[in-house]
Structures are given as C-alpha cells and as structure tokens.
Amino acid sequence: MQDDSNPSARKPSEIGRRTLFTAVAAGGAVSLANALSASAQTGPAQAASREMLKPRTAPTGAPSAAAMQAETAPPPASEVFEARSGSDYMVDVIKALDLGYVATLPGSSFRGLHESLIDYGGNAKPELLTCLHEEISVAFAHGYAKIAGKPMGVFLHSVVGLQHASMAIYNAWCDRVPIVMFVGNTLDSAKRREGIEWYHTALDNGAIVRDFVKWDAQPTSLEDFNEALLRAYGLAVTQPAAPVLISVDTELQEAPIPVGKRPVPRLTLPTQPVGDPAALAKAAAMLAKAEHPVIVVDRMVRTPEGMAHLVELAETLQCPVIDKRGRLNMPSSHYLNQSENARGLIKSADVILGLELTDPWGVVNTLLDRIERVERHTAAPGVKLITLSTHDLLIHSNFQDFERYQPSDLAITGDAEATAPYLIEAVKQALPKGQQAAMQARSDKFRAAHADTRRRAYEEAAYGWDASPVTTARLCAEIWPLIKDSDWAFVGANSSFQSFWPQKLWDFDKPYQYAGGSGGAGLGYGAPAAVGAALAHREHGRLVVNIQGDGELMCAPGSLWTAVHHKIPLLTVMHNNRAYHQEMMHIQRMADRHERGVASAHIGTAIDSPFIDYSKLADSMGMWAAGPITDPNELGAALKKAIDVVKRGEPALVDVVCQPR
Incomplete structure (x- = not known):
C-alpha cells in the first residue's frame, strides 16, 4: 500500500x-x-x-x-477606530530621544510600532532603515553609534529576532556601545493567534540576552513604556555604555490610547562619572616622579576633545603612548605614539597608566599557547600600575568578557575621557621644576624612534610588491594616496587582519577615522558595522573605506543591499584570502604539535571549490563592483574608479585576491 x-x-x-x-x-x-x-x-x-x-x-x-x-478590502468596522493607537504614543516617546534612525528586519510583533513610525511619525527622526537580518540591524547600529556618538534604535521580532540578533548584541556589549532595542512580544496568551504567535512569544523575552545588555524592561502600560524607555536611553549612553532592551507588547501597541494620557516627560541625561580628585592627585605624583612612564590606552577616546586631552597629557609628561586600538585614541603621526614599540616600552616602564583598558592583565603578562599553558610576566619587576576606567562597573558573571584579574597599585573608577582634564591639571601641579632638560631628552628619543618606525614600515611594505595574490601592505599603500587629501575614515573590523598596515602607512589624526573592532570578536560584525558607520559619516560628506574580510562578509552579505537601498556611500575593499585564515593557522598549529604536517589544514577552513566572486555578489544587489583582481598592477585603477563612484554618493566594492595577512 x-x-x-x-x-x-x-x-x-x-x-x-x-x-x-x-x-x-x-x-x-x-x-x-x-x-x-x-x-x-x-x-x-x-x-x-x-x-x-x-x-x-x-x-x-x-x-x-x-x-x-x-x-x-477595508477592515471590519470593529477594527477601525479614530483614536490614536498605543504605538502612536510610543512614537511620541521615541521622538523625545536623540534617535535619528531605527534599523530593522520587518516583523509582525512590532507591526503597530512600524506603521505608526512611518505614517504617524512621518518616517523622520527616526527614519526606518531596512536590513535583511536582525544581526545586521544590530551590527549596523553598533557601527553607527561609535561614529555618531549616540545610539540608533533597532526593532526586533520577538523570540526569533532576538535570537538572531544575540551575537551582534554581545559584540556591542563587549565593545561598550549604546544601542536602544525594541522587541515585540504578545504577553496575553488569550490574545495570541494560533501557530506563529505562540512559537514567537516568551514570558520573559529579555532573559535571552539579559547577561549582555545593561538593562531591560517589559512595560505593561503606556506610562510604564514611557518611563522605561527614557530610563533605558539614559543608562545606554552613560559610561560604561551598552545596549538596552525594551519589550513591547503587541496589544499595547495596537489598542487605542486610553483617555487621560499624560504628556511625554523631558529626557534628562546624567553627567559622565569622573575619577576621585584625591586618587588623581596620587596618580599624578606617581607619574611625575617616574623615569620611564608609559600610557596604555584602549577605549578612551570618543570625541575630538578626548583625543586632544590624551595628547596634552602625553606631551606634559613627554610620555610614550601605546594605543591598543579599541578606538582611535592617539594620532598615528604623533611622535609619542609608540604603539609599534610596545614590547620594549612595557619591559622598561617603572609606572604604567592604563586608560579604559579591557585587559590590564594582558598589558603586563602573557599566556603562552602551549599544551601546558605557561604565563610570563612581560613588564619590569616592581612596575607600578595605575588604572582609570569604568570597565569593571559592567561585569556579569556568566560571559567572561572581563578578562583575567590584575592587581593595580592604584585603581581609579571613572570615565577616562571625562576625567582627563582633571588628571592633566593634577600632573602639571605635581611635576617638579627644572625638568626641562630631562623632558627634552625624552622628546628627542621618541621623535627619533617614531621616525625610525615609520621608515621601517615603508621598507617592509615594499616586500612582495609585485606578488600575486596581492600583499596586504600593497593593498593599503594603493588606497592611501587616493584618500589622503579627502576628509576620510576607515571603518569595519579590526585591522589586525591586515597586519595593521593602515595604521603603519596612513596618517590617522582624528578620532572618527578609526572606530576599533567588534568588541566580542563575533563574525558578521564587519560589513554591517561599516555600513552603519558610513551612514554616520554621510552627513559630514566623508570618504569612507572598509577593508572587508571575505569569510566575515558571507555571515552578513545582505548588508551590501542596505548600503545600496539607502544610498550610503562606502568603499568596500575585499581582503579576499579565500580562507578562514586565522582558523587555518590554528589547525596548522595543532598539526605541528602532533607532527602530522600541515598539508590538510585547508580542509574546513578554505573558501574554495568554488571561489566566491564578491564583485558579482555586490553587482547582484545593485552595487558598482570590480574584480576579482589578482594582478597588483591593476589595483590602483580599479580603486580610483570605485572612489569616484563613492564620491558621487553611492557604495562600491573592489574584490582583491590577497595574501593571508
């Protein structure tokens, strides 16, 4: 049968x-x-x-x-009402915030809020931006916030949308970046339609991400929504910044507003936390007496004023700065930026000042990657460590993003950028008179070291200049003369994957020119974050460049479509090494450890058979594209054409087949 x-x-x-x-x-x-x-x-x-x-x-x-x-057909009379809906009131509250945009993949659980935003709210301040995946929406907002200096909103569809977005939320949490997220939910079980509305509802939606958001709420009335959202925004932007989540009930969105609603209260924002004056005076005395002070900075600078304060502090002490590049903190062309000489400086330092460090332990120690993992102290014996940070104010127990515990000789709690002017004044008062000669000697030494570092970088960049696949050094060297006379910015993922060639060869002197990596090192951040950052740069007319990893782009390729759809000018240059190369190196390391050879390390790590044509991928989404380029002599002309496209207000992509790093 x-x-x-x-x-x-x-x-x-x-x-x-x-x-x-x-x-x-x-x-x-x-x-x-x-x-x-x-x-x-x-x-x-x-x-x-x-x-x-x-x-x-x-x-x-x-x-x-x-x-x-x-x-x-028109809806039944019972579904039509002339009064405003709850979602209209929610839009009024949202408009009270400084949210210019809301990114979203559409979903039925926030359909009321969606419709009110575009019709009642006029799709302006905030404007709705269409994304093709929830992870893209959040990463988009992540990149935007680091450049704009303020959060973007994100609409997420109930349980499944929040699950999709969770990786990107974790990245933003680790990176201490504010995002205001709204997730739809249907709380009353008697009001859920059969099927999907049950699968996509949770009694506690926030539980999915609660370990890596700063605060979440599930309002049960419009007044509750009002207060929750204003509180959430203030918490999101106060250092340490982080994502926040508001769960928005579908019935609360779609029902008429009850009579007697109060007006939207005014948003008030707290000042950023500043370090204790007595502790700052003590830190200043330690720095002033030091013979070999070193400043190590990670995620301090958010504004031009923050960068100016860091430069002034370093120049006051004639103290070298090691930029860990969680943000662009110190101008790369400044002689006191000694990031490339970090190992020797840490080894000889007698006082180290750490500003917004995510890993103080890793500054003065290292853990060798061996079968028996052995830690090694990399700083001088007896070195004094001062930390100024808000990082420890936002630690949860489950996810281990807080790194290993490192005792400090002086740990100051406060936002380093907000505290810097007070620390500078304390240092000026603590410096003894008659140190001009010693300060001049330090200055001369670091000027010579900086010039030598730049000279060696240019020499090393010439190695393999005509090689195919294209070296990452030549890739970056070809880009620089085409952008250097513009108001430019470099966005996207961590430049360690290009061996930091942009920082070695380009002159970074404005904080918006580099926003750091993803925070949590979760794949899928680079492309959507670059598009979000480019949106923030667009209103300033800047020329924006993203050097994009190939494997990571395939985690969120739809971000290219969003750039085209919303006319966001961005040059994406593919670092197409046709592999998950970092993982390939890990397999090679394991194979070497077992003396098995590395011939099979490409299995499960190479992106081949077939190779991906990223220019065709971009072209399929309406983006101008060129490549794949394997001949380095063709690179300059392709980049110039792409930049012409970007300068007229459109995104473009150049696919370059590159060396691994």
Whole structure:
C-alpha cells in the first residue's frame, strides 16, 4: 500500500499530480508552471510538459481577483477606530530621544510600532532603515553609534529576532556601545493567534540576552513604556555604555490610547562619572616622579576633545603612548605614539597608566599557547600600575568578557575621557621644576624612534610588491594616496587582519577615522558595522573605506543591499584570502604539535571549490563592483574608479585576491 505520509515513498508521477492539483487550486498558469518547476519530475517527458505549460508572456505575478479582494478590502468596522493607537504614543516617546534612525528586519510583533513610525511619525527622526537580518540591524547600529556618538534604535521580532540578533548584541556589549532595542512580544496568551504567535512569544523575552545588555524592561502600560524607555536611553549612553532592551507588547501597541494620557516627560541625561580628585592627585605624583612612564590606552577616546586631552597629557609628561586600538585614541603621526614599540616600552616602564583598558592583565603578562599553558610576566619587576576606567562597573558573571584579574597599585573608577582634564591639571601641579632638560631628552628619543618606525614600515611594505595574490601592505599603500587629501575614515573590523598596515602607512589624526573592532570578536560584525558607520559619516560628506574580510562578509552579505537601498556611500575593499585564515593557522598549529604536517589544514577552513566572486555578489544587489583582481598592477585603477563612484554618493566594492595577512 502507498504511504501517503512519506513524500519520498511516492512515485514521481504521483508527486507531479499532487503538485499539479495544488497549483490549479491556487489558480493561474504562473502558479502551475512554478509548481511544476519545483516538483520532483526530472524526465524528458516531464520537461516537455513544463515547457508547454509555461506562459507565453512575461509573468506579472498579479494575484487572482479573489486574492486582491482579500488583501485590499477595508477592515471590519470593529477594527477601525479614530483614536490614536498605543504605538502612536510610543512614537511620541521615541521622538523625545536623540534617535535619528531605527534599523530593522520587518516583523509582525512590532507591526503597530512600524506603521505608526512611518505614517504617524512621518518616517523622520527616526527614519526606518531596512536590513535583511536582525544581526545586521544590530551590527549596523553598533557601527553607527561609535561614529555618531549616540545610539540608533533597532526593532526586533520577538523570540526569533532576538535570537538572531544575540551575537551582534554581545559584540556591542563587549565593545561598550549604546544601542536602544525594541522587541515585540504578545504577553496575553488569550490574545495570541494560533501557530506563529505562540512559537514567537516568551514570558520573559529579555532573559535571552539579559547577561549582555545593561538593562531591560517589559512595560505593561503606556506610562510604564514611557518611563522605561527614557530610563533605558539614559543608562545606554552613560559610561560604561551598552545596549538596552525594551519589550513591547503587541496589544499595547495596537489598542487605542486610553483617555487621560499624560504628556511625554523631558529626557534628562546624567553627567559622565569622573575619577576621585584625591586618587588623581596620587596618580599624578606617581607619574611625575617616574623615569620611564608609559600610557596604555584602549577605549578612551570618543570625541575630538578626548583625543586632544590624551595628547596634552602625553606631551606634559613627554610620555610614550601605546594605543591598543579599541578606538582611535592617539594620532598615528604623533611622535609619542609608540604603539609599534610596545614590547620594549612595557619591559622598561617603572609606572604604567592604563586608560579604559579591557585587559590590564594582558598589558603586563602573557599566556603562552602551549599544551601546558605557561604565563610570563612581560613588564619590569616592581612596575607600578595605575588604572582609570569604568570597565569593571559592567561585569556579569556568566560571559567572561572581563578578562583575567590584575592587581593595580592604584585603581581609579571613572570615565577616562571625562576625567582627563582633571588628571592633566593634577600632573602639571605635581611635576617638579627644572625638568626641562630631562623632558627634552625624552622628546628627542621618541621623535627619533617614531621616525625610525615609520621608515621601517615603508621598507617592509615594499616586500612582495609585485606578488600575486596581492600583499596586504600593497593593498593599503594603493588606497592611501587616493584618500589622503579627502576628509576620510576607515571603518569595519579590526585591522589586525591586515597586519595593521593602515595604521603603519596612513596618517590617522582624528578620532572618527578609526572606530576599533567588534568588541566580542563575533563574525558578521564587519560589513554591517561599516555600513552603519558610513551612514554616520554621510552627513559630514566623508570618504569612507572598509577593508572587508571575505569569510566575515558571507555571515552578513545582505548588508551590501542596505548600503545600496539607502544610498550610503562606502568603499568596500575585499581582503579576499579565500580562507578562514586565522582558523587555518590554528589547525596548522595543532598539526605541528602532533607532527602530522600541515598539508590538510585547508580542509574546513578554505573558501574554495568554488571561489566566491564578491564583485558579482555586490553587482547582484545593485552595487558598482570590480574584480576579482589578482594582478597588483591593476589595483590602483580599479580603486580610483570605485572612489569616484563613492564620491558621487553611492557604495562600491573592489574584490582583491590577497595574501593571508
């Protein structure tokens, strides 16, 4: 007897008949032809039948009259009301915040809020931005916030949308970046439609991400929503900044506003936390007495004023700065930026000042990657460590983003950028008179070291200049003369994957020119964060460049479409090494450890058979694209054409087949 419950057990002709009858019931030759094309029929006779049944004119995709009537008929009188809905009031509250945009993949759980934003709110301040995945939406907002200096909103669809977004939320949490997120939910079980609304609802939606958001709330009234959102925004932007989440009930969105609602209260923002004056005076005395002080900075600078304060502090002490590049903290062209000489400076330092460090332990120690992992102290014996940071104010127990514990000789709690002016004044008062000669000697030493570092970088960049695949040094060297005379910015993922060649060869002197990496090192950040950052740069007319890893782009390729759709000018240059190369190196390390050779390390790590053509991928989404380029002598011309496209306000992509790093 035929098993109708198992499709694989049916005869091909039976599958065809069932598909045919379903298509006929749906109505129209277009549906029939599509259904036949998707069926299991594979023989010549079936192919001929499909060809005969194809429509002779281009399909319009128009639905049947009955379907049109169902879609366009006015709703029942019971569903129409003249009063404003709860989501209209929510939009009023959202407009009270400094949110210029809301990124979203559309979802039914926030349909009321979506419609109110675009119709009642006029789709302006905030403007809705369409993304093709929730992870893209959050990473987009992540990149935007680091450049704009303020958060973006994100709409997420209930349980599944929040699950999709969770990796990007974790990145933003680790990177201490503010994002204001709204997630739809249907709390009243009696109001949930059968099927999807049950699968996509949670009693406590925030539990999915609570360990890596700063605060979340599930308001049960419009007044509750009002207060929760204003509180959430203030918490998000106060250092240490981080994402916040508001769960928005569907009934609260869609029901009419009850009579007697109060107006939206005014948003008030707290000042940023500043370090204790007595502790700053003590730190200043330690720095002033030091013979070899060193400043190590990670995520301090958010504004031009922050960078100016760091430069002034370093120049006051004539003290070298090691920039860990969590943000662009110190101008790369400044002689006191000694980041490339970090190892020797740490080894000889007698006092180290750490500013917004995410890993103080890793500044003065290292853990060797061996079977028996051995730690090694990399700083001088007796070195004094001062830390000024808000990082420890936002530690949860489960996710281990807080790094290893490192005792400090003086740990000051406060936002380093906000505290810097007070520390500078304390240092000026603590410096003894008559140190001009010693300060001049330090200055001369570091000027010479900086010049030597730049000279060596230019020499090393010339190695393999004509090699194919293209070296990452040549890739960055070809970009620099095309952007250096513009107001430019470098965005996207951590430049360690290009061996920091941009920082070695380009002159970074404005904080917006580099925003650091992803925070949590979760794949999928680079491309959408670059698009979000480029949006923030767009209003300033800046020329924005992203050097994009190939494997990471495939985690969120739809971000290219968002750039085209919203006309966000961005040059994406593919670092196409055709592999997950970092993981390949890990496999090689394991193979070497077992003395098995590295010939098989490409299995599971190479992106080949076939190679991905990223120019065609970009072109399919309406983006100008060139490549794949394997001849380095063709690179300059392709980049110039792409930059011309970006300068006229459109995104462009150049696919470059590159050396691994």
